[in-house]
């Protein structure tokens with residue numbers, strides 16, 4: 001096993017907490033075993049959300065773009081890494097306290113780009129507004145995170161097939 005694959009395997013649990021992988025990926029183990037790190041998925045992605053991560057394995061960066069679920073990354077990949085019958089990923093996302101609305105500044109950038117209306121506003125008193133994110137509706141596209149001027153939206157899209165995913 002080469003060093004990059006060994007590092008990927010050793011860091012897989014840690015990375016699961018912090019790194020968003022490609023949609024429809026079967027498992028981290030599958031990626032570690034079969035991804036050739038060719039970068040074709042990076043080149044194919046029309047939004048630019050896929051980048052080369054640790055060890056050369058692809059990962060998503062929602063601070064710069066969203067995933068539109070176009071599956072161009074899946075279509076271009078020559079390896080058996082994906083299950084298109086499953087959902088793209090499991091989502092756990094949240095709005096952090098650095099959101100401008102929690103500091104008396106009006107902002108609706110994230111609401112404006114959320115196609116599925118997973119974000120709502122809660123009025124909590126004079127000058128007190130909270131943006132709420134409904135994980136039951138959110139599809140984890142990352143559009144809200146990409147436009148947030150404070151980077152206040154955290155998105156963790158868990159790979160569906162991994163046992164340690166919560």
Ligand code: SF4
Pocket residue numbers: 034035036037038039040041042058076077078079081
């Ligand atoms: S196209 Fe497939 S094999 Fe190549 S880097 Fe992307 S996921 Fe890995």
Ligand code: SF4
Pocket residue numbers: 022023044045046047048049050066067068069070071072073074
């Ligand atoms: S589904 Fe489309 S937008 Fe999403 S990561 Fe793949 S190529 Fe990029």
Ligand code: SF4
Pocket residue numbers: 093113114115116117118119133137138139140141142143144145155
């Ligand atoms: S990540 Fe969720 S809340 Fe954000 S724009 Fe996409 S669907 Fe809406």
